[in-house]
Amino acid sequence: MDEFLLQRRYPEDPPSPKDHRHPAERDRDRVLHSAAFRRLQGKTQVFGIGQADFYRTRLTHSVEVAQIARAIAHNLLLEQPLMDRCLAPELAEAAALAHDLGHPPFGHAGEQTLDACMREVSSRSRRKGKNALRFEGNAQTFHILVAAEPKSPSYPGLNLTRATLSGVMKYPYEQDIRNDKFIFPSDLSMARWALRQGGEILKTEDKTGRRRLKTSIVCQVLDWADDCAYSVHDVEDALQAQFLHPGDLENAAFARRVFNHYEETRREETAPKLTLSEVRERLLDLEKRIGFQGLGDERAYRKAAMRNILNDLITSVSVASSRDSRRSDFSWRLIVPPEARILSVLCKSVIWEAVITDPRVAAMSTKGREILRDLFQLLMGEVLDKKSVALFPRYYRPIIEDSLEGGQMEAARAVCNFLALLTDMDALRFHALLRGSKASSIFDFI
Secondary structure: OOOOHHOOOOOOOOOOOOOOHHHHHHHHHHOOOOOOHHHHOEEEEEOOOOOOOOEEEHHHHHHHHHHHHHHHHHHHHOEEEEEOOOOOOHHHHHHHOOOOOOOOOOOHHHHHHHHHHHHHHHHHHHHHHOOOOOHHHHHHHHHHHHHHHHOEEOOOOOOOOOHHHHHHOOOEEEOOOOOOOOEOOOHHHHHHHHHHEEEEEEEEOOOOOOOOOOOOOHHHHHHHHHHHHHHHHHHHHHHHHHHOHHHHHHOOHHEEEHHHHHHHOOOOOOOOOOOOHHHHHHHHHHHHHHOOOOOOOOHHHHHHHHHHHHHHHHHOOOOEEEEEEEEOHOOEEEEOOOHHHHHHHHHHHHHHHHOOOHHHHHHHHHHHHHHHHHHHHHHHHHOOOOOOOOOOOOHHHHHHHHHHHHHHHHHHHHHHHHHHHHOHHHHHHHHHHHHOOOOOOOOOOO
């Protein structure tokens, strides 16, 4: 690989002469051994943590995305050997393992709640745009990698290579009221360092399809691997949990609702426009592929069907040379065929209709929102009114103490980052301990 892509921001001691790992392998291992990665085992993917042991968590999802990204990278390198200047299976794996580190407890409901809390603090302080406080999962992922996750007293973050950091930067936008996805202002200098000679930090998001957005080939591989895993594995979990039945795909009303969600999201997902009849036709085809024929082991049949769909998505992609950048990893474009994109977005729309909008899942999301909002307000009162750090774990107290010098805004950021660290069960236990909503013990972990 190009040496420029393997540079790190901060100097490090040379590795042991017996350590023969590639820099991309070191990046992968740093993510794999981080506390932020371990916490993903306790964070919601679709179904709540602890509801059953066979549903996916953020951690199992990340591991599966990493395997898919590695497979895609391996296939592309065999087809285009010149890509070895900017791509390696271990590099794709590292970015994929890291891509969800910033997700807070309770999934997207938790993400929206923390962002709302930060906006409210900003509004009281009359801060807007770049000066406002926000929370966003992808921005938090980058913040963890470059600043928050401790590895060495010699530098902040994990000190990953340019290639890996640019590989996780799906949304290189400045923080602004017009942008839903962005990089935190405090991390912009690191983002620019990672993107140097390749992409750039854009001021506003192009709502018509983000045509101006340029991401590295590693990031493109990660993005498609994430779509593949989300599309197929969440459908598999929904079938296992019986939130979705193959027969639902034949239902006209169900198809209409899936069509509506597909139409709402297809532009952002760069998927072609379909008519309702075309959506129904594809749902019927999906039903045929996953429907059990009544012979043998239903679980094995379903696993084989989902594996075949996933394999079709993985092997459908190719690359084209763009040659409009000085950086090799910004000189390739991943080509996803329209039918593969349609299948991916349709599966996401099926999950939206069958699972996300189900009242049981919606109730858990509402509960998660209430718990996080209450914890945020409790901790802000503790920090600002009482000037106390007693409710925080000992390892986090110095961070809170340092934030007090910056007033309300700095304290809010520190409290928000702490809550984002928590797993779902951490948040539930902590809230129960503070509010007495159920029997708890002083020996409960926070």
